[in-house]
Amino acid sequence: MPERSRLERTFFRLEAQHACLTWAFSEIAARPGPVLELGLGHGRTFDHMRRNLPGREIWVFDRANDAYEDCWPDPDHLILGEIAETFPAFASRVAGKVVLANSDIGYFASGPSRQNAQLAARLLPPVMAPGGIIMSDLDLDLPGFETLPLPAGARPGTYYLYRRPL
Numbered sequence: 752m753p754e755r756s757r758l759e760r761t762f763f764r765l766e767a768q769h770a771c772l773t774w775a776f777s778e779i780a781a782r783p784g785p786v787l788e789l790g791l792g793h794g795r796t797f798d799h800m801r802r803n804l805p806g807r808e809i810w811v812f813d814r815a816n817d818a819y820e821d822c823w824p825d826p827d828h829l830i831l832g833e834i835a836e837t838f839p840a841f842a843s844r845v846a847g848k849v850v851l852a853n854s855d856i857g858y859f860a861s862g863p864s865r866q867n868a869q870l871a872a873r874l875l876p877p878v879m880a881p882g883g884i885i886m887s888d889l890d891l892d893l894p895g896f897e898t899l900p901l902p903a904g905a906r907p908g909t910y911y912l913y914r915r916p917l
């Protein structure tokens with residue numbers, strides 16, 4: 752049995768997302784460029800991003816739109832389907848320009864999570880701007896990226912932060 756209950760794992764993940772997003776919003780404030788959300792889910796983190804990043808282009812990916820109706824992205828920026836299939840066709844539009852990517856595509860099961868960690872680690876680096884930040888619910892193997900400490904309010908090991916060096 753895992754050390755933490757599902758309630759704790761969910762609660763700590765949401766707590767870490769909120770703390771990391773707050774930190775990331777100020778880090779990218781002076782940096783123009785698009786933002787990515789891998790894993791729309793119910794739209795909670797997307798809704799938080801769009802409210803705190805007015806005017807910023809945010810591209811959102813998921814298999815289907817299962818978001819609360821008041822958290823639906825603009826359909827022109829919502830890319831539905833398997834990320835392994837949709838992202839490569841999209842990537843050239845933002846290559847080297849993304850200032851913040853939130854990858855929230857983990858599962859409680861380790862097998863699919865490992866596959867998605869490999870997917871995110873393969874697809875995200877070519878689109879990141881110098882200084883661009885990747886936030887992830889999964890530990891990613893990102894050669895050439897710095898691993899950053901989590902900000903205050905996020906418990907160690909509950910989220911992961913990386914930056915492409917300038």
Ligand SMILES: C[S@@+](CC[C@H](N)C(=O)[O-])C[C@H]1O[C@@H](n2cnc3c(N)ncnc32)[C@H](O)[C@@H]1O
Binds near residue numbers: 817835856
């Ligand atoms: C934990 S939820 C995201 C939660 C969301 N960020 C929120 O705040 O409500 C993970 C989402 O990732 C999507 N997902 C996972 N793997 C995917 C893949 N390979 N391709 C497309 N979508 C994927 C799932 O469909 C699910 O909606």
